[in-house]
Amino acid sequence: LAIPTTVWYILFCYLPMFGIILSFKDYKIAQDANFLVSLIRSEWVGFKNFEFLFQTSDAWRITRNTILYNVAFILVNTSLSVILAMLFNELYIKRLAKTLQTLIILPNFLSMAVVAIIAYAFLKGGNSGILNRIVKSFGGKQRDWYMYKPAWPFILVFINAWRGVGYGSIVYVASISGISQEYYEAAVLDGASKFQQALYVTIPHLRKIITIMLIMSVGSLLKGDFGLFYNVTQNNGALYEVTDVIDTYIYRALKMLGDTGMSSAAGLYQSAVGFVLVILANWVVTKIDDESAMF
DSSP states (O other): OOHHHHHHHIIIIIGGGGGGGGGGEEOOOOTTSOHHHHHHHSEEOTTGGGHHHHHSTTHHHHHHHHHHHHHHHHHHHHHHHHHHHHHHHTOSOHHHHHHHHHHHHGGGGSOHHHHHHHHHHHHOSGGGSHHHHHHHHTTOOOOOGGGOGGGHHHHHHHHHHHHHHHHHHHHHHHHHHTSOHHHHHHHHHTTOOHHHHIIIIIHHHHHHHHHHHHHHHHTTTTOOOHIIIIITTTTOGGGHHHHOOHHHHHHHHHHHHOOHHHHHHHHHHHHHHHHHHHHHHHHHHHHHOGGGSOO
16 A cells, blocks of 8 residues: 555655755756756866855845744644634534535635736735725725735735635544544533633644644745745735745746756755754654654
8 A cells, every 4th residue: 555655755756856966066958968967967066056045145034034934824824724623623514514624625726826816806906906995995095015015924924824724724623523522521511611622622632733733834944835925926026025035036046047056955955954943843842742743
């Protein structure tokens, strides 16, 4: 049973790791040679490709944005996913629960190009934007949202939650369904309300899975959702201060400079830091509650 998954990981996760050496080479595509020959002929440059990320004047801004957005995504999505899963668990009409779950999960299967079109329909300026119409109906001031930087941290967090919370709640719904009903029956006999049952029965039983999901999420602190930060923002230069992350910055640099080694170095840097963060987060958890750690 494990063979198909093992083969998939070998082909798509481990074999491509050979390309890591691009990070340490001045890779040039030769017109008379294939990729492997060009890679072998390319000059070794050591850590020169990594200098781009640390020497650029925008390094602090893109690193700050990437980390803060991911922290917000983790906290908001985890909280809402757990709450949503508990609400689903309270629905006694199972057909209704399954229907609502399906509707809430659907946004996860939309590509970011489609999400960007939907966002544009809401946020475009003038009376044609849905959000401007709503604001105007309440007597508020209409804005050109694609030029208004203060709103975008909230917009991006909202869109990320709208797209990912439903799918993220599946894990917690499965965990809640595995909790013995005897705990809830005992809580009812003690006079516990629904809120108290959630607080003292459901959440303690979800503690381990929540901790594991948080540890796994920590590994992506330096990786931004490229589609979210590039497509949804329309790659608008006026918003770079609050929407530019490492992935979008490297992509634009790759388009302008065509430096494959630099972009490979950035990807390796993100993955290496993510690995260290996962190990560190798991170590911290073992010191607090050894049973909730991943390994």
